[in-house]
């Protein structure tokens with residue numbers, strides 16, 4: 001029966017090979033299509049070096065007669081780690097219902113039924129094709145799979161709870177994509193989470209990692225509490241929880257203190273709501289009332305805001321700060337059921353233009369999930385952080401009327417005692433003058449890090465070009481007899497990938513500069529990869 005399944009795969013493989021042989025020119029698109037095949041796939045989130053994948057309806061019953069086939073990859077040169085969080089396939093024979101992994105050198109599975117399945121597979125390739133197939137069946141949750149590159153041997157799945165581990169302190173790697181996996185968490189980042197909570201989902205709730213990317217988490221186990229308060233944070237709802245023996249906290253970098261605001265000087269708004277109450281007094285919902293820790297009504301926008309999408313609340317922090325999160329509430333007044341359901345963030349520094357905070361993966365404006373009632377605070381974290389003096393909250397959707405109280409979380413930018421921070425700042429200063437001419441044509445970079453990147457991509461090639469031209473000049477003078485055709489001086493060289501240009505004479509210098517500027521930017525890794533592969537090649 002097992003052979004039957006394999007036979008089926010072999011047939012499919014043979015058919016595919018046949019197609020390839022017969023229609024060589026047409027086959028490429030067909031091949032590409034086959035990489036994500038069928039309607040049996042459920043939740044899939046992939047990022048550069050980790051991800052999560054489930055069968056359809058997981059953890060409900062997977063449908064009859066479906067196929068899910070997907071090729072997952074990690075960066076070339078790394079090995080893939082697969083971790084099965086759950087496998088529940090109703091079949092003892094794996095004939096028509098099975099899960100199978102195929103890499104260029106090996107095959108793992110088919111898996112099904114009650115057979116012993118390895119919890120973790122370390123492949124020696126960076127690519128594997130996952131195939132799930134179902135026939136006719138009554139029950140079965142299907143599968144939940146997470147993967148990462150071999151850089152993360154401590155990968156866990158989205159389903160691990162803190163009470164799986166006994167150590168009082170440990171570190172694990174959460175894959176991208178755990179936010180929307182079913183399973184409870186209770187508690188919050190300040191007081192801790194009940195030990196029955198899902199670790200990775202709690203880490204997203206706590207703002208330790210971004211769901212789109214995943215990442216390393218540090219966990220501390222502590223004595224439990226009698227009651228766990230739940231809140232909505234980063235799109236994850238934690239529930240209230242009752243007494244437990246143990247709770248856990250996340251280790252943090254300490255940059256999540258409340259940033260103090262002076263109401264009159266530092267908070268402004270596009271409009272505010274004023275009206276006369278029964279006793280003839282003017283009631284104000286002014287921007288100065290937008291501090292979360294203050295009692296009384298919040299800020300609310302004026303009447304003209306009804307169909308107006310660009311109302312804003314602006315906060316001046318007095319100096320550039322690192323902002324890692326925001327907490328918001330609605331009106332906080334039970335007789336005024338006003339709150340902001342979603343918003344975007346803008347930020348800027350002394351002389352620059354407003355920039356929109358963007359998601360970490362796609363380059364689009366990031367919309368944050370705000371409040372769902374007038375009362376309860378909701379937290380959203382910025383990963384990576386915003387580094388700015390001014391921020392603006394721009395409501396996108398709201399209930400009845402825009403009403404907000406806010407608190408910003410973050411820290412001072414450390415006084416730069418090391419040259420690394422200094423050189424980064426100075427690069428950015430150069431950039432702000434340089435960028436003026438670019439503003440109209442170029443999309444505005446989202447945060448500090450990509451801004452640094454732009455500066456380098458603009459400045460470095462220029463500097464290099466000057467140096468190269470000078471070098472070429474000397475070269476030519478010294479060796480007049482040699483032919484003129486110099487690759488560096490030609491216009492063609494300017495157009496080709498600048499990293500290739502850089503690599504040859506300045507490779508060492510260049511990579512040192514990168515370490516300075518993008519300690520956590522994803523762009524960095526891309527560029528570094530480029531450089532490494534260039535240097536290798």
Ligand SMILES: *[C@@H]1O[C@H](CO)[C@@H](O)[C@H](O)[C@H]1NC(C)=O
Nearest residue numbers: 103104105106107123124125
């Ligand atoms: C990967 O492992 C298989 C056996 O598990 C072996 O045949 C193959 O040569 C290995 N490939 C590499 C590149 O190490």
Ligand SMILES: *[C@@H]1O[C@H](CO)[C@@H](O)[C@H](O)[C@H]1NC(C)=O
Nearest residue numbers: 061062063064136137138139
């Ligand atoms: C699959 O089909 C069988 C027979 O038609 C049916 O009894 C069963 O409920 C179906 N299973 C699912 C998961 O839809």
Ligand SMILES: *[C@@H]1O[C@H](CO)[C@@H](O)[C@H](O)[C@H]1NC(C)=O
Nearest residue numbers: 277278279280281282283284
């Ligand atoms: C009207 O507003 C004033 C000032 O805010 C307040 O003292 C008074 O109680 C309000 N009257 C009513 C009927 O709400």
Ligand SMILES: *[C@@H]1O[C@H](CO)[C@@H](O)[C@H](O)[C@H]1NC(C)=O
Nearest residue numbers: 318319320349350351389429
């Ligand atoms: C921004 O303005 C503040 C106050 O006017 C000033 O103290 C600070 O040095 C300025 N920062 C920059 C980078 O120009």
Ligand SMILES: *[C@@H]1O[C@H](CO)[C@@H](O)[C@H](O)[C@H]1NC(C)=O
Nearest residue numbers: 414415416417418419420421
């Ligand atoms: C400078 O910063 C480093 C950490 O980046 C720290 O270890 C060191 O103590 C600091 N030095 C001074 C003089 O503050």
